[in-house]
Amino acid sequence: MHHKIIKGVVITVAATATLLLAAGAAHAAPPVPPPATYDLATVINHLRWWVCGIIGTVATLFLTIGGVRYMMAQGDPSEMERAKGSFKSAGIGYALALLSPVLMTILSSIVQV
Structure with a gap:
């Protein structure tokens, strides 16, 4: 029984060593190039859509809160x-x-003058 355990350990160590030696050296990935830079018009255009999304999300949150308050008011005038x-x-x-796309277009035309 003792010989079977030793034989299993030797086989496991030999297999692990073989796998490690056969794997070869690890190579680092090539460096990632820096992100692309954008001109001011592109930045303002991206900002326009971010502003629209954030304001729309907050407005939807207020609409949801208002709906929940209205349903939970149960006739209470202050809660309504x-x-x-x-x-x-x-x-x-x-x-x-x-209106934010219009405002951002106005900002873009002012900055690019």
Whole structure:
């Protein structure tokens, strides 16, 4: 029984050594080139879509909060006013999200003059 354990350990060590020696040297990946630089017009265009997305997301959050408050109000006038305030904030947010491309175009034309 003792010989079987020793034989198994020797085979395992020999197999591991063979695999390690056969694997060869590890090579590092070539360096990654730096990210591309963009001109100002491209940066402003990307910023336009980021601003639209962030404002739209926040407006949707306010719309959801307003809806939950309105459903949970159960006739409480102060809670219904809070819900209406959230709906108003969501409407303003959606208006800003729709106007942000126009505002960013104006900013782009001012900066590039």
